[in-house]
Amino acid sequence: MDSDAVKKTIIxxxxxxxxxxxxxxxIENINEKCFERCVPKPGSSLSSGEQTCLTSCMEKYMAAxxxxxxxxxxxxxxxxxxxxxxxx
Amino acid sequence: xxxxDFSIEQSDLEKLSDKDKTELRQFFANEEQRSRIQSQTHELxxxxxxxxITSSTIKSGALDKGEQNCLANCVDRFMDANLATxxxxxxxxxxx
Numbered sequence: 001m002d003s004d005a006v007k008k009t010i011i012x013x014x015x016x017x018x019x020x021x022x023x024x025x026x027i028e029n030i031n032e033k034c035f036e037r038c039v040p041k042p043g044s045s046l047s048s049g050e051q052t053c054l055t056s057c058m059e060k061y062m063a064a065x066x067x068x069x070x071x072x073x074x075x076x077x078x079x080x081x082x083x084x085x086x087x088x
Numbered sequence: 089x090x091x092x093d094f095s096i097e098q099s100d101l102e103k104l105s106d107k108d109k110t111e112l113r114q115f116f117a118n119e120e121q122r123s124r125i126q127s128q129t130h131e132l133x134x135x136x137x138x139x140x141i142t143s144s145t146i147k148s149g150a151l152d153k154g155e156q157n158c159l160a161n162c163v164d165r166f167m168d169a170n171l172a173t174x175x176x177x178x179x180x181x182x183x184x
Contacts, residue, residue, distance in 0.1 A: 003105040008106040009096060017093035018119060029130060033137055039097060049145070051150055059149025064137055064159055065141060071163040076125070079167075080141050 030061045089123075136162035 001009070038053035039046070046054075104112070140158035151159070 001100050003103050005144055006100045006103050007108040013094050016133045017089045018123055025130050041179045053145050056149045057146040060146055063151045065133045068133045069161055071160045075167050
């Protein structure tokens with residue numbers, strides 16, 4: 001391996017690690033929030049209503065994550081714009 | 089991220105040119121920021137989900153307009169509250 005190949009390997013492994021960790025946290029949170037919301041009284045098995053709720057909830061949670069992320073980034077950029085230090 | 093996430097030999101690391109080392113430092117600085125933003129997003133999503141997604145069963149996977157507005161307001165007001173707390177803290181420190 002030359003320097004460029006070593007660099008690319010490090011970047012690839014780093015991205016894989018952070019992306020995996022991010023996905024794991026997201027899934028843990030989805031499980032927690034959607035179980036709480038969709039299965040208020042656990043029965044002997046998941047009903048079809050509960051299963052439908054769980055899949056909608058998962059999609060909605062991901063949409064909420066994206067909305068929150070976009071708003072948060074917009075806000076950070078706005079705050080940084082207010083500080084002349086960060087102005088280009 | 090920890091060293092166990094990487095499978096690379098010490099002998100390969102020594103091959104890195106100064107230019108590539110600088111590039112990698114920049115890459116990791118960016119990744120650190122991206123990672124901080126992502127973990128704050130996880131936290132905020134949890135907080136705002138509780139406040140904005142209030143129906144007892146979830147029928148649609150998409151956000152409706154009301155939910156979307158509520159989430160955006162929730163993030164902005166959380167940041168305002170955070171700033172207000174910091175500001176008040178600073179004034180309390182001056183008094184003592």
